[in-house]
Amino acid sequence: RKEVEQDPGPFNVPEGATVAFNCTYSNSASQSFFWYRQDCRKEPKLLMSVYSSGNEDGRFTAQLNRASQYISLLIRDSKLSDSATYLCVVKGYQKVTFGIGTKLQVIP
Amino acid sequence: EAQVTQNPRYLITVTGKKLTVTCSQNMNHEYMSWYRQDPGLGLRQIYYSMNVEVTDKGDVPEGYKVSRKEKRNFPLILESPSPNQTSLYFCASSSGLADYNEQFFGPGTRLTVL
16 A cells, blocks of 8 residues: 555646545654645645644645545635646655645636 | 755766766755656655755665765765666755655756666
8 A cells, every 4th residue: 555645636627616635644653744736847835734623725725634544635716727736745754755646637 | 045956957868877966955954855756656755864964765765875965965866877767856855854844845857867
């Protein structure tokens, strides 16, 4: 089983739609969690950290479920500019593991 | 401007010809790391460094070397490149491995080994 698993997609959604991505992780001792965004052939950039209580940043909401070992990202009112690959990142003791990413394409 | 720089950005080389990809950060970060990214495999960690003179293997260290003589620089060395090292390489840094420290990535180096 992979340490961090994501559905690679692609997810093709119309503008204005709500889309959700999930990510599961295998190490129950994992300590912190993130979503990074990566545009085509560019470097990953932090989108948001994911806290146990859940957190929101504008149209983006991240949730963590430690019992089931998954994190989620919800994007509301999708914009064309949201088209990118979203990477789930899990951090443990001296180790950072990336998922393969979920590709989102927002269609006009 | 706070940033991570990598050079070269693009490189085509031949099997066996030693090469070095440089990485430098100006944020006084202690933690630096190298990743390679391949289709279907995502980002995989090659080596990381917790501080000057402290380096450790990541998930895919074979065929690579690193050094950390200064805090700001973390070069990646391929002593004898092979075609299976053709990939997109990213250097990253962060202020440490405390729980929610953000990693900052360089722009990437696209390497082709013929």
